[in-house]
Amino acid sequence: MASDKELSDCLKSVEKRAFKRTVYAVRDEDAALDIVQDAMIRLAEKYSDRPAAELPLLFQRILSNATMDWFRRQRVRKSVLQNMSDFDVDPNGDFDLLESLESADGMLGAESAADTVSRSQILLLIEQEVAALPARQREAFLLRYWEEFDTAETAAVMGCTEGSVKTHCSRAVHALAKALRTKGIVP
Numbered sequence: 001m002a003s004d005k006e007l008s009d010c011l012k013s014v015e016k017r018a019f020k021r022t023v024y025a026v027r028d029e030d031a032a033l034d035i036v037q038d039a040m041i042r043l044a045e046k047y048s049d050r051p052a053a054e055l056p057l058l059f060q061r062i063l064s065n066a067t068m069d070w071f072r073r074q075r076v077r078k079s080v081l082q083n084m085s086d087f088d089v090d091p092n093g094d095f096d097l098l099e100s101l102e103s104a105d106g107m108l109g110a111e112s113a114a115d116t117v118s119r120s121q122i123l124l125l126i127e128q129e130v131a132a133l134p135a136r137q138r139e140a141f142l143l144r145y146w147e148e149f150d151t152a153e154t155a156a157v158m159g160c161t162e163g164s165v166k167t168h169c170s171r172a173v174h175a176l177a178k179a180l181r182t183k184g185i186v187p
Contacts, residue, residue: 006052039063060157129179140168
């Protein structure tokens with residue numbers, strides 16, 4: 001059984017990456033925040049009796065299911081009625097998680113303005129290309145390389161075989177490399 005501290009530490013360690021992963025999936029920061037919070041609450045309410053080692057994978061599976069549930073609800077809502085508030089554009093909605101993480105780490109003060117702008121532009125291009133990946137490729141890529149899960153853990157979260165994870169990751173990496181190379185970004 002995981003202690004309250006172990007559960008809290010687990011949630012703290014995954015919250016930022018989970019938010020970013022969900023933003024990539026749903027393309028709506030408010031909805032992503034709600035989904036991540038709901039997944040955290042479900043983990044705490046229903047699985048706090050599990051060993052601490054199982055919590056990260058359980059959370060990722062809960063998050064994937066919560067994201068799929070969100071898509072299902074959206075499909076039903078849009079088929080029943082058209083919500084006009086979906087078309088409102090918030091002019092202040094330009095929050096960038098990576099920028100807030102960088103400033104929190106104190107990285108921005110250590111580089112020139114030109115380097116900061118250049119890095120920001122490259123990160124934006126990378127984010128756009130990751131967001132443009134097909135959903136399963138993006139999910140596999142983010143779980144393997146962002147969450148640093150191994151192939152078996154990623155397969156368990158995605159509900160597929162390890163071979164499928166390898167295929168999705170390979171295709172994602174090749175697509176990203178090709179897209180970034182065409183934009184002049186090389187390792």
